[in-house]
Amino acid sequence: MYADQAATGIRVGTLLADTWRIERRIGTGGMAAVYAARHERNGGRVAVKVLHPDASAEADTVRRFRREGYLGNSINHRGVVRVYDDGVTADGCAFLIMDLLDGETLEDECAARGGYLPFDRAISVARDVLDILAASHEVGVIHRDVKPANVFVTKDGEVKLLDFGIATMARTATADSRTSTGAGWGTVLFMAPEQISGDGARGARVDVWATGVMLFKLVSGAYPFKAKNLLELAAAYRTRPPMLDRLVPGFPTSIARVIDRALTCAPEDRWSDARAMLAALEAAESEALRDTAERCAADEWSSMTVALATVPRLPVAVALPLPAPMAPRTQPRSEAPAEPSPLADTTRRPLVLGFLALSIVAFLSSAAYGVSVHGGPTAAPSMVAGSSR
Numbered sequence: 001m002y003a004d005q006a007a008t009g010i011r012v013g014t015l016l017a018d019t020w021r022i023e024r025r026i027g028t029g030g031m032a033a034v035y036a037a038r039h040e041r042n043g044g045r046v047a048v049k050v051l052h053p054d055a056s057a058e059a060d061t062v063r064r065f066r067r068e069g070y071l072g073n074s075i076n077h078r079g080v081v082r083v084y085d086d087g088v089t090a091d092g093c094a095f096l097i098m099d100l101l102d103g104e105t106l107e108d109e110c111a112a113r114g115g116y117l118p119f120d121r122a123i124s125v126a127r128d129v130l131d132i133l134a135a136s137h138e139v140g141v142i143h144r145d146v147k148p149a150n151v152f153v154t155k156d157g158e159v160k161l162l163d164f165g166i167a168t169m170a171r172t173a174t175a176d177s178r179t180s181t182g183a184g185w186g187t188v189l190f191m192a193p194e195q196i197s198g199d200g201a202r203g204a205r206v207d208v209w210a211t212g213v214m215l216f217k218l219v220s221g222a223y224p225f226k227a228k229n230l231l232e233l234a235a236a237y238r239t240r241p242p243m244l245d246r247l248v249p250g251f252p253t254s255i256a257r258v259i260d261r262a263l264t265c266a267p268e269d270r271w272s273d274a275r276a277m278l279a280a281l282e283a284a285e286s287e288a289l290r291d292t293a294e295r296c297a298a299d300e301w302s303s304m305t306v307a308l309a310t311v312p313r314l315p316v317a318v319a320l321p322l323p324a325p326m327a328p329r330t331q332p333r334s335e336a337p338a339e340p341s342p343l344a345d346t347t348r349r350p351l352v353l354g355f356l357a358l359s360i361v362a363f364l365s366s367a368a369y370g371v372s373v374h375g376g377p378t379a380a381p382s383m384v385a386g387s388s389r
Contacts (some may be wrong), residue, residue: 001250010050015040017087020048020097031055032065036100046084047100056093059186071164079132083252102306103155104216107148116221119251125151126215127281133274136164137204146210148218149192188230189223190214193237193265196230204273211277212262212270216241220248224263237265252288255281284321298383 012035013116014022020037026047027034032055035048049069055061067097106125110117117125129151143150143164152160152214188196192209215310216224224241227233227360241263245256271277 006017010035010091010093016048016089016095017085019354020046022048037097040091045100047098049096050089051094051097053091053093056088062094065094066096068164069098073141075132075136075141075164076139077135078158079128079159080136080164081162101152101154101160103153105149106151106153106352109153110148110218114221117218119219122215122218123255123285124279125153125159125218125277126211127162129211129214130274130278130281132159132161133204133207134278135274136161137207142204143207143210144195145187145190146207146214147187148214151214168323188233189225189227193234193269194267202269203268207274208271208277209267210261211274212259214261215259216244219244219251223304252284252291254284254291258284300308 008014010033012022012024016022016037019040021040023036023038025033025035032049032051035050036045037048038045051062053063055065055079066086069083069086069190073083081099081101082099085095087097088094102197116122129146131200133143133146139165143161145163146161150162152162154160168246190210190213192206194203196205216222225233225236225239227236232303243253243260245253258271258277262277271280304327320364
């Protein structure tokens with residue numbers, strides 16, 4: 001294993017290739033250290049990954065470092081970090097110039113939350129990782145080192161997958177979350193059985209396995225297989241891990257089945273690649289949502305049934321009669337009124353004539369009465385008052 005060479009790395013303030021001014025160290029791993037740097041002339045900010053001196057002394061390691069560093073550029077996906085340039089420091093250490101990210105790794109987020117993530121958060125990140133891996137698998141690139149430490153979440157919420165292919169350059173095997181030795185080896189507890197044995201470790205199914213392990217750990221806080229060394233891990237692979245829905249109360253069974261298949265020891269029994277696992281995960285999410293909706297509807301109906309059963313009913317003797325239904329309108333409001341019937345007109349005409357005849361007779365009778373009493377027509381009051389004078 002390469003020693004932790006933070007003290008032997010380049011110093012802050014160093015100018016690389018007369019262009020990049022080192023501002024600070026971001027982190028150090030078993031193979032390289034990562035720094036933040038600024039372009040000396042235009043002010044652009046980048047990340048610089050510098051291979052440790054011992055690793056840089058090996059020509060084959062340097063060649064693979066550069067080649068695999070540029071693999072991400074062949075993947076058409078925003079979730080892959082871009083590499084813009086490479087070079088060698090004054091001390092002879094190989095370096096890569098790449099995107100500078102602002103945020104935190106999924107490993108850091110998980111630790112800050114107590115060792116695991118809420119269901120929806122873990123599944124959302126897994127969807128994004130699988131989408132990046134699907135684009136990678138489609139161009140023949142296998143990551144081989146999928147783990148929370150290599151998943152980066154920016155402050156804008158964008159998921160990035162780091163370190164494509166770097167696992168092929170690791171040197172030793174431990175089970176303490178360090179990068180392990182041998183071509184195709186990844187962090188031990190995320191490694192597929194065929195990666196440990198070296199049999200078929202180049203296939204896309206190793207990324208499917210690692211994503212399954214990552215999801216299992218994000219949800220439960222534990223690894224599906226517990227081991228302190230490679231021998232124990234190989235023995236653990238002969239058993240099946242517990243189903244997540246039995247280990248974690250409330251976890252959807254449909255999604256647990258997707259993860260369980262990803263953790264099948266025989267590669268041919270897993271999802272064929274990330275695209276297949278992503279499709280299965282999305283279908284399982286839809287099934288889980290339908291199940292949840294049906295349970296909620298059933299619970300609500302049960303509650304309504306219980307509530308209605310407690311409402312007292314009126315005795316039959318005092319039950320109120322229902323009002324009679326209203327007769328339907330025979331004429332729409334917007335229609336013009338109907339023409340009067342001729343029969344109704346002939347019925348009203350004698351009544352009107354009779355009323356007029358009675359009025360005339362009454363008038364003539366009153367006039368005759370006045371003549372007979374006063375000996376002539378009745379005078380107006382003003383005229384009478386004038387004759388009295």
